[in-house]
Amino acid sequence: MTPKLTPSVDVRRAGDRFVTAIDWLDSRHSFSFGGHYDPANTHFGLLLVANDDVVKAGSGFETHPHRDMEIVTWVLSGSLVHQDSEGHSGVIHPGLAQRMSAGRGILHSEKNDAWRLDASIAEHAEDVHFVQMWVLPDRAGLDPGYEQLDIGGELDRGDLLVVASGMPEHADEKAISIAQEHAALHAARLRPGGTVALPAAPWVHLFVARGSVELEGTGTLGTGDAARITAGEGQRVTGGPDGAEILAWEMHATLG
Template identity: 70%
Template sequence: MTNLLKPQVDVRRADDRFATNIAWLDSKHSFSFGGHYAPDNTHHGLLLVNNDDVVRPGSGFETHPHRDMEIVTWVLQGSLVHQDSTGHSGVIYPGLAQRMSAGTGILHSEKNDSWRLQGERHSDPVHFVQMWVVPDAAGITPGYEQLEIDDALLSGALVPVASGMDKHDGESAIRISNRYAALYAARMQPGQSVQLPDAPFLHLFVPRGAVTLEGSGALGTGDAARFTATGGQRVTATEPAEILIWEMHATITG
């Protein structure tokens, strides 16, 4: 596949994203989402959604349905309460990865948990990134998984967060139902760097901080880069930063 693709690094700036701003939600969409649609910006590789959300205390997404989607949630600040129709519930916080497989159909809600911490009211928002990739097959059994990886992030290296790829078998990574995709995170201090995987499709997102991308220059909070038929570049933090990287060996067709 790689030989048929033109090598390209497409940098997307934070201010160019679609935005949804309502009383309780500030959401930035890297791809077409909801009422925001652009026919030339529907996905990259297998990644359909990369939403950068800030939710006010005591608010959140009421119960709503999903189907045939692998949904990974990564919290940067605050805590998020998840509840779903399969009986799973949990509080997601920084360093705790979460995956929900919608499969044949699932209902869930996500709420800012900060208002009830320690039995008191707090005014902290919850900031998280939610990412959707398509599964290998439709109609799988809905599922839920969460995994604490905060300690692994202390190294500053790329840490597998969620993967369906064989090369991550046996590693501490949440399993997703797509054998061609994997998500990594790195939490870096100034001067630390990581090397990107080499894959037909990569998506690099900087949810906070600032980095330099080899060959492309500076990326700040909310910036992203979409790689096609190229990889191996180094990403170096210029201030404390967190990055999320999808490695994908297939793309959505049709």
């Protein structure tokens, strides 16, 4: 049973995020991650990681392990190459929903698609910019898995779409699945003045991936800003002067 919650909105500004900056990576963390730790900021609802990453051409994350985690990657610009120990591979680009289930254990790498180019060409190639999000599965020790689907055309309509979900009520409308029956990721590309309603849920994490929005009852959120909404009642989000791209997690459970 969901405990009785007091409605609230906790705005987290882009400039307040933890930052990992090295020669090939600029990574901005919404929650404690790697060497950055704050005991008061380890998760929200079921969301453990929301990293906003820019990886330079010719670079990327070498092969590394994961276990018992549902990992959803959303590319904003450029393209990202995924390869894993289960034999899955793919090039993730804007509008492509992608999920990797680490399950009982998997190895994978993620690299800017330009890593395959000659170094002199790659130097001038495009960075890849993406948001990677992790939620715990509702069961441990699952088989590792991978899924992707291009929903770019649907996004262009400006609606709020169910990108990834394990919730039974999304069985017929989700793009890809996650092994978490209490969570779903939604996304929208908002035109200037375009409006969508967020899900009504105990925990909603809204992230402005680019552009700006007006969040009903709260005010303006810019690129990289987030709102942690408790006992959400379906607040409306309106695109700013240049429009916006938003990611919103709907969650009906929390890690405590």
